Amino acid sequence: MPMIAGMSAxxxxxxxxxxxxxxxxxxxxxxxxxxxxxxxxxxxxxxxxLGIYASFLPPGTSPRKELLDIHKSLGMTVLVLVPLRLxxxxxxxxxxYHAALSRLVHLGARLGHFGLxxxxxxxxxxxxxxxxxxxxxLPWFGLFSWPRLLARNEALARxxxxxxxxxxxxxxxxxxxxxxAVAWHVFAKRDEVMSRMLPRKQRR
Ligand code: HEM
Numbered sequence: 001m002p003m004i005a006g007m008s009a010x011x012x013x014x015x016x017x018x019x020x021x022x023x024x025x026x027x028x029x030x031x032x033x034x035x036x037x038x039x040x041x042x043x044x045x046x047x048x049x050l051g052i053y054a055s056f057l058p059p060g061t062s063p064r065k066e067l068l069d070i071h072k073s074l075g076m077t078v079l080v081l082v083p084l085r086l087x088x089x090x091x092x093x094x095x096x097y098h099a100a101l102s103r104l105v106h107l108g109a110r111l112g113h114f115g116l117x118x119x120x121x122x123x124x125x126x127x128x129x130x131x132x133x134x135x136x137x138l139p140w141f142g143l144f145s146w147p148r149l150l151a152r153n154e155a156l157a158r159x160x161x162x163x164x165x166x167x168x169x170x171x172x173x174x175x176x177x178x179x180x181a182v183a184w185h186v187f188a189k190r191d192e193v194m195s196r197m198l199p200r201k202q203r204r
Contacts, residue, residue, distance in 0.1 A: 028095055132148045
């Protein structure tokens with residue numbers, strides 16, 4: 001039986017799938033990776049919806065500020081979680097696919113996941129710059145305020161706002177692509193990709 005625990009991520013990815021006992025477990029993301037994925041998926045999707053909705057409300061009104069405070073709290077939570085998730089991902093690696101994907105599909109998945117991680121950092125960082133340099137509130141669910149590491153600077157705030165807008169919409173687009181890719185695996189390919197991210201009992 002080939003070793004899984006203790007092997008490097010690259011070695012695990014290179015194992016031929018017929019060399020691995022078919023117990024299933026090692027082909028799935030582990031509990032911590034699934035926990036990161038689904039918790040952050042909820043935080044990110046809710047933060048996106050609140051940010052988009054609040055942007056249509058008149059500036060200076062109380063519902064807009066309250067929704068944006070939750071949006072910022074979720075965004076800062078994501079910003080704290082991403083380095084932890086990336087560190088864990090770096091150490092544990094990606095589980096091998098039970099039935100190998102074609103080179104092109106695997107490359108597409110790699111690039112897509114890389115882009116999602118990049119945007120999970122770029123979107124809250126640009127939002128932080130926008131808020132901190134603009135002198136806006138930086139609350140965390142009403143419990144405390146994040147430190148303002150930037151002096152007030154109108155030009156920097158406008159720059160942060162522009163970047164936040166563009167990377168935010170790029171994130172929405174890449175996320176839609178991610179969901180479309182998952183739907184393609186589930187409904188067209190009917191392969192095991194979705195089950196890799198589900199708790200064991202719910203595997204298809
Ligand atoms: C809510 C609907 C979602 C579904 C059904 C879903 C499904 C999946 C599945 C099945 C995988 C495994 C892909 C594979 O093994 O090749 C995956 C990976 C991933 N998903 Fe999602 N996802 C969702 C939302 C999100 C959101 C909101 C994000 C936020 C950015 C996200 C980020 C990622 C990342 C970064 C990976 C790669 C994990 C890694 O290899 O480290 N997903 N997703």
